[in-house]
Amino acid sequence: MAKVLLVARRELRAFFSTWMGYIIAAAALFIEGLLFNAYAVGSSPKLSAEVLSDYFYFASGIAMVAGIFLAMRLIAEEKQNGTLVLFYTSPISERQLIYGKFLSVFAFLVVIQALSLYLPALIFINGKISFGHLASGYLALILIGAAAAAISLFASAISPNQLVAGVTGTLFLVTFLVLWMVADIVEAPFKEIFGYLAIHNRHFPPFSQGIVHTRDLVYYGSVIVFFLECSVRVLEARRWRG
Amino acid sequence: MIVAENLSKSYGGHRAIDSVSFRIGAGEIVGLLGLNGAGKSTILKILGSFLMPSAGRALVGGYSVDENPEAIRRLIGYLPDVPPLYDEMTVDAYLRYVAKLKNVAHGDVAKRVDFVVGKTNLKRVVKYQLGDLSHGFRQRVGIAQALVHNPKVIILDEPINGLDPVQIVEMRDLITSLRGQHTVVLSSHILSEITRTCDRVLVVDHGRLVAEGSEASLQATMTQTMRLTCELDRLPEGLIATLQKLPGVAKVQRITGQGGERLLLDTDADVRSQVAKLVVDTGVGLLGLSRSEAGLEGVFMKLIKPAEERAHG
Structure with a gap:
């Protein structure tokens, strides 16, 4: 665990010592603020819970985009700069490296979400929302952002540079997003399988309404672990390929 | 280790x-x-x-x-x-x-x-x-x-x-x-x-x-390796290529200096007489021809002959 934290700390510092982290955080917060006022609050009267649900709905898109952008450089940049060899020749496993890198993005996503808390807090001025609803929505934002980051990290592991990693990660994510549409046009058992695999359509809305299902937690946890383990395998395989 | x-x-x-x-x-x-x-x-x-x-x-x-x-x-x-x-x-x-x-x-x-x-x-x-x-x-x-x-x-x-x-x-x-x-x-x-x-x-x-x-042992295993220094008043066209074809010659280097041309030949056979004859036949003045043991560079060049040369034995 010490090595995981060591890698995570270095990556987190790297986010803050370059413009990358600040730009992504600032862009995410700016767009969230804009959309919160324009769409979630809007001009027509709404219940406070509806405002919060709408906010979580579009914030989920921003969380996913942030996850992709934050994680796309994690391995691809090491390959580009030739620094990956440092890990391959140090007593640290590929799994510790991948989980350390992921932890840094996870922590950064939590920071972004924490900084956006003032937006739903504004609802308290003229309305009332439950803390449970707020907590479940933020849990979902962090989970869906982390799932997108895990997908992007895998793309980063298989791509030669950040740009390709970003494009590949986006393609994977969009595929997972639109699987519910595929589910609509296929027969059982694929209908159920694709429907379950879709990253947003079935699993996110309950959270945004303040309902936490174990099955949805398991889903996001599984997506994260699956892509992290795939990334570990990719790095292990590099020792054979060269 | x-x-x-x-x-x-x-x-x-x-x-x-x-x-x-x-x-x-x-x-x-x-x-x-x-x-x-x-x-x-x-x-x-x-x-x-x-x-x-x-x-x-x-x-x-x-x-x-x-x-x-x-x-x-x-x-x-x-x-x-x-x-x-x-x-x-x-x-x-x-x-x-x-x-x-x-x-x-x-x-x-x-x-x-x-x-x-x-x-x-x-x-x-x-x-x-x-x-x-x-x-x-x-x-x-x-x-x-x-x-x-x-x-x-x-x-x-x-x-x-x-x-x-x-x-x-x-x-x-x-x-x-x-x-x-x-x-x-x-x-x-x-x-x-x-x-x-x-x-x-x-x-x-x-x-x-x-x-x-070691450097010494590598040189010892290649005892025949020697360097010939050939001094000429001028360098006729094609001479380097001709010298390179002599049996045993691994490398020919041209060193241009004041008062003539110098060629360094790394070879594992004593080809001085052939070199002298080739030079004289071209009509240029042979100012000197001497032999010394080649450095490790000569051994190295000999060891890493081009692949095609090795293929032809």
Whole structure:
């Protein structure tokens, strides 16, 4: 665990010592603020819970985009700069490296979400929302952002540079997003399988309404672990390929 | 300390190294010598346990690279051809990070970092960002990260690549100062550096180990190798090509100076009479023809004849 934290700390510092982290955080917060006022609050009267649900709905898109952008450089940049060899020749496993890198993005996503808390807090001025609803929505934002980051990290592991990693990660994510549409046009058992695999359509809305299902937690946890383990395998395989 | 037995590595259809075997004892400084693309880096990557051989086996400190790479990672310090540096970090922060990554005990990190900073002359840049350092300093930081955990085996891939003459001398002194305390394997395509720094040389060509030994032993095994110096009043067209075709001639070098032309022939046969006849037949003045033992460069050139030449025997 010490090595995981060591890698995570270095990556987190790297986010803050370059413009990358600040730009992504600032862009995410700016767009969230804009959309919160324009769409979630809007001009027509709404219940406070509806405002919060709408906010979580579009914030989920921003969380996913942030996850992709934050994680796309994690391995691809090491390959580009030739620094990956440092890990391959140090007593640290590929799994510790991948989980350390992921932890840094996870922590950064939590920071972004924490900084956006003032937006739903504004609802308290003229309305009332439950803390449970707020907590479940933020849990979902962090989970869906982390799932997108895990997908992007895998793309980063298989791509030669950040740009390709970003494009590949986006393609994977969009595929997972639109699987519910595929589910609509296929027969059982694929209908159920694709429907379950879709990253947003079935699993996110309950959270945004303040309902936490174990099955949805398991889903996001599984997506994260699956892509992290795939990334570990990719790095292990590099020792054979060269 | 290091054993390689019939090591081979293929990338697709290309065989990067082919049945390479050697042994390196504890405390030795051994150089891998070969032209670019000869397979030196591939051998070092396998010894560094981050590239698996396609066939054969390699042991470092008694551990097999394909069965126990984690144990090898604890034993080695590795400098790749491009130092693995994070440009946004300071020298100090980077070395502390690497020390922790390489299992240096928490209480010893500062001590070890201070030691390698002193050893590699990095004191005046220790607070600089790595991205702001010159190539020479970056290379030194690369060496420092390879030494920071006091490894038993140090692997250096082209450590003097791109350094200026002063930096080369400093690097040479640094590497020779490791003798006895660490086993050092380094690669270079610069013959003079290998011979000045290393106890032993492994000559690699087209993925094969074509010779090994000290400078003296390599020369001794090639006793016939000699250098002929031929002085002419002018150089007729085509003479160099004709001389190169003489049996036993490995290389012909032209040295232009005041008062005529000089040709240096590295050869394993005494072809002085043929050379004299060829020169006289062209009608130019033969000012002198002398014989001396060739340096290691001659041996090296002979060992790494072009592949097509070898194919034709």
